[in-house]
Amino acid sequence: MRSPLRPLTRRGLLTGTLGSAALLAAGGSLAGCGTKAATQTEAGCVSDDLSGTEKTLAFSNWPQYMDVDEKDESKRPSLDEFVTRTGIKVTYTEDINDNNEFFGKVQNQLAACQGTGRDIIVLTDWMAARMIRLGWIQKLDKAKIPNVQANLLPSLLDRSFDRENRIAVPWQSGLAGLAYNGSVAKEIRTVDELLTRPDLKGKVTALSEMRDTIGLLLQSNGHDPANFTAAQFDDALNKLKKAVDSGQIRRFTGNDYAPELAKGDIAACIGWSGDVIQLAGENEKIRFVAPDSGVILFSDNMMVPNKATHKANAEELINYYYEPAVAAKLAAYVNYICPVKGAQAEMEKIDPELAANPLIFPDEALLAKSKVFMALDEQQEREYEGKFQQVIGA
Amino acid sequence: MTALAHLGGAPTPTAPPGDRDATRGSYRLLPYLLLLPGAAWLFLFFTVPLLQLAAASLYDPAGSLSTGYALTWAFGNYPDALQAYWPQFGRSFLYAGVALVLALLMGYPLAYAIAQKAGRWKNLLLVCVVAPMFTSFLVRTLAWKTILSDNGWLVGLLRDVHLLGPDGRLLATPVAVVLGLTYNFLPFLVLPLYASLERLDARLLEAASDLYASPTQAFRRVTLPLSMPGLVAGTLLFFIPASGDYINAELLGTPNEYMIGNVIDSAFLVRLDYPQGAALSFLLMAAILAVVFVYLRRAGTEEVL
Numbered sequence: 001m002r003s004p005l006r007p008l009t010r011r012g013l014l015t016g017t018l019g020s021a022a023l024l025a026a027g028g029s030l031a032g033c034g035t036k037a038a039t040q041t042e043a044g045c046v047s048d049d050l051s052g053t054e055k056t057l058a059f060s061n062w063p064q065y066m067d068v069d070e071k072d073e074s075k076r077p078s079l080d081e082f083v084t085r086t087g088i089k090v091t092y093t094e095d096i097n098d099n100n101e102f103f104g105k106v107q108n109q110l111a112a113c114q115g116t117g118r119d120i121i122v123l124t125d126w127m128a129a130r131m132i133r134l135g136w137i138q139k140l141d142k143a144k145i146p147n148v149q150a151n152l153l154p155s156l157l158d159r160s161f162d163r164e165n166r167i168a169v170p171w172q173s174g175l176a177g178l179a180y181n182g183s184v185a186k187e188i189r190t191v192d193e194l195l196t197r198p199d200l201k202g203k204v205t206a207l208s209e210m211r212d213t214i215g216l217l218l219q220s221n222g223h224d225p226a227n228f229t230a231a232q233f234d235d236a237l238n239k240l241k242k243a244v245d246s247g248q249i250r251r252f253t254g255n256d257y258a259p260e261l262a263k264g265d266i267a268a269c270i271g272w273s274g275d276v277i278q279l280a281g282e283n284e285k286i287r288f289v290a291p292d293s294g295v296i297l298f299s300d301n302m303m304v305p306n307k308a309t310h311k312a313n314a315e316e317l318i319n320y321y322y323e324p325a326v327a328a329k330l331a332a333y334v335n336y337i338c339p340v341k342g343a344q345a346e347m348e349k350i351d352p353e354l355a356a357n358p359l360i361f362p363d364e365a366l367l368a369k370s371k372v373f374m375a376l377d378e379q380q381e382r383e384y385e386g387k388f389q390q391v392i393g394a
Numbered sequence: 395m396t397a398l399a400h401l402g403g404a405p406t407p408t409a410p411p412g413d414r415d416a417t418r419g420s421y422r423l424l425p426y427l428l429l430l431p432g433a434a435w436l437f438l439f440f441t442v443p444l445l446q447l448a449a450a451s452l453y454d455p456a457g458s459l460s461t462g463y464a465l466t467w468a469f470g471n472y473p474d475a476l477q478a479y480w481p482q483f484g485r486s487f488l489y490a491g492v493a494l495v496l497a498l499l500m501g502y503p504l505a506y507a508i509a510q511k512a513g514r515w516k517n518l519l520l521v522c523v524v525a526p527m528f529t530s531f532l533v534r535t536l537a538w539k540t541i542l543s544d545n546g547w548l549v550g551l552l553r554d555v556h557l558l559g560p561d562g563r564l565l566a567t568p569v570a571v572v573l574g575l576t577y578n579f580l581p582f583l584v585l586p587l588y589a590s591l592e593r594l595d596a597r598l599l600e601a602a603s604d605l606y607a608s609p610t611q612a613f614r615r616v617t618l619p620l621s622m623p624g625l626v627a628g629t630l631l632f633f634i635p636a637s638g639d640y641i642n643a644e645l646l647g648t649p650n651e652y653m654i655g656n657v658i659d660s661a662f663l664v665r666l667d668y669p670q671g672a673a674l675s676f677l678l679m680a681a682i683l684a685v686v687f688v689y690l691r692r693a694g695t696e697e698v699l
C-alpha cells in the first residue's frame with residue numbers, strides 16, 4: 001500500500017528545492033516592476049484638516065522628552081495644561097527611539113501619500129531635512145504660530161533645510177561636543193587631544209551620527225560644518241580614519257556611551273550635552289567640554305507629516321510650547337538646550353541654578369561657536385554616509 | 395524541541411485499516427489540506443517577501459529613494475557587495491565557527507550530564523538552561539557588557555594573574571564578541587543534543603563494555619553515532635543564527651569586529667542602499683546554505699535532510 005505522503009528524502013528535497021527555485025525565477029519576473037519614486041509634491045499629496053470638527057491630536061515623541069509629575073509619572077503637567085486650556089485631547093506616544101528606525105517605520109506610508117496616524121512627529125535636523133526634501137512634511141501657517149516667530153532663538157532661524165522657518169520647529173536643541181570622566185582621564189580641551197593623546201588610547205568613543213562626529217572634526221580643521229566642500233569632508237574623514245586605525249577610538253555609539261563613561265570604561269568621548277548634564281548630576285567628575293574650534297548645534301524638530309488631519313490643532317500646540325513660561329517648565333525637566341527666548345527669565349523663578357546652566361541656556365560666547373550641520377542633498381547624503389560607514393566599519 | 399529528536403526516526407504514516415475505495419479520495423487530499431494553512435502562511439510571509447528581496451537585489455544601484463528604483467537585473471550588485479564587504483563575511487563565519495567549537499566543548503558534556511546523569515535534578519537543570527531565554531536577548535547581551543567591563547571583577551582577575559596586560563581589556567575585542575555569541579546561542583545547541591542523548595539506552599553502553607569496549611570506544615562507537623541527529627540539528631541551530639547575528643558585534647565589539655549583519659543593518663536603515671543590502675542578504679543566505687550543505691554531506695546524516 002502506498003502512503004499518501006512520501007517520506008521526505010534528500011532527493012525529494014532537492015527536487016523540491018529546484019522547483020522552488022523555478023518558482024522564485026517566475027516570481028522574480030512578477031515582482032519585476034521596481035519601486036516608485038518616494039518624493040511627494042504639495043500639489044500631489046493634499047492633506048485635509050479636520051481640526052474644526054475633531055478636537056484631537058496625535059503626538060509622537062522620544063522617551064523622556066516631556067515633563068512628568070514628580071509624584072505621578074503618568075501625569076504630564078505642561079501637556080495637561082494645554083488640554084485644559086484648549087480642549088484638544090492629546091494622544092501622546094513615546095514611539096520614536098531612533099531616527100533611522102522611525103524612518104523605516106513610516107517610509108512606506110509617506111512615500112505612498114498615506115497617513116501615519118500621527119499629527120506631530122519629532123525628528124533630528126538631518127532626518128527632518130531628508131523628509132522635507134522628499135516632500136513628506138506639511139507647511140505650517142505662520143499666522144497661527146506667532147510665539148515661534150517671536151521667541152525662537154536667533155541661532156536656530158533660517159536653517160538650510162527650512163529657510164522660511166515654517167516646516168520644522170525645534171522641540172529641544174542640544175550640543176555635540178567632548179566629554180570626559182575626570183576620575184580616569186586628565187582634562188581634555190580639543191578634538192585633536194581626543195584623537196591622539198596616548199593615555200586615552202582605546203578608551204575613546206565617537207558618535208555614530210555622522211553629522212556630529214564629522215562636524216566636530218571639520219571644525220577642528222578650521223572648516224565650517226554649515227558650509228563645507230567634499231575635499232574638506234574627506235580631510236575630516238581621514239583624520240577620523242587615522243584614529244580608528246591606530247586603535248585610539250574604541251567604538252562608535254548612540255546614547256549608549258553614557259553608562260560606559262560613567263563606569264570609566266571609556267575615559268573621553270564625543271557626546272551630547274543633555275546626556276552629560278544628567279551624568280554630571282550623579283558624578284561631578286564627568287564634564288562636558290565645548291572645544292574652542294566649535295561645537296555642533298542640533299535640534300529635534302516638531303513637524304506635521306503629510307495626511308495628518310489635525311494641522312491646526314498641531315499649530316496650536318506648537319505655539320503653546322513657545323510661551324516662555326511653558327518652555328521653562330519643560331526645560332526644567334528635560335535638560336536639553338531650550339530653543340525659546342525668554343524662557344531663561346522664567347526659569348529664574350523655578351530654579352535659578354538651572355537658569356545659569358550654559359548647557360540649557362547657552363550664553364552668547366557658546367552660541368557663537370555653535371554651528372548647525374549643513375543640509376545635504378540625496379547624492380551628498382549617500383556619498384558622505386557611505387564613506388563614513390566604511391570608516392566606522394559597517 | 396522533542397520534535398527535533400524525532401527527526402531521525404519518523405514513522406512512515408500508513409493508511410488506516412479498513413480503508414475503502416470510496417473514502418480513499420478524501421484521505422488522499424487530507425494531508426495536503428492539513429498543510430494548507432502553514433503553506434499559505436509561509437507563502438505570504440516568507441516566499442513573497444523573499445521574492446521582493448530578490449528583486450530588490452537586482453535593482454539599478456543608481457536609483458534612490460526619491461527617484462525610485464528600476465529593476466534592471468543588475469547582477470553586478472553581487473560582486474560589488476562582496477568586494478566591498480568580504481572581510482565582514484569572513485569574520486562572521488570565523489566568529490560563529492569559533493563560538494560553535496566553544497559551545498560544543500561546553501554543550502556536549504552538559505547535555506550528556508543532564509540527560510544521563512542528572513537523575514531527579516534533570517528538569518531543574520533543563521529549566522536552568524532555558525531560564526535565561528525568558529529575558530530579552532538584548533538585556534542578556536548588555537549584562538555581558540557589565541561582566542566584561544574594564545573595571546569589572548573578571549578583567550581585574552585576569553590582570554592579576556597576568557593573562558591580560560595591565561592595560562588589557564576584554565570588552566571591545568573579538569574575544570568579547572565570540573563569548574557573547576557562545577553564550578547567547580548555547581541553549582539552541584544544548585536542547586536538541588539533550589533530546590537525542592536522553593533517548594540513549596544505557597543498556598547499549600553496558601553491552602558495549604560487556605564486549606570489552608573501553609569507555610572511549612563505547613563513546614565513539616555508540617554514544618556519538620546515536621547522538622548524531624541532535625548534534626547536527628544543534629550545530630545548525632547554533633551556527634546559522636550566530637553567523638547572521640549583529641547585536642553581539644554591535645554591543646561587545648568595535649567597528650573592527652563588525653559582522654555581516656551589521657553591514658546589512660546599516661545598508662537598509664542608515665545608508666538606504668536597498669540593492670546592496672538585499673544583495674548582501676542573499677549572499678549571506680547562499681553562503682550559509684553552502685556551508686550547511688557541505689556539512690550535512692560530510693556528517694552523512696541522511697535522516698536530517
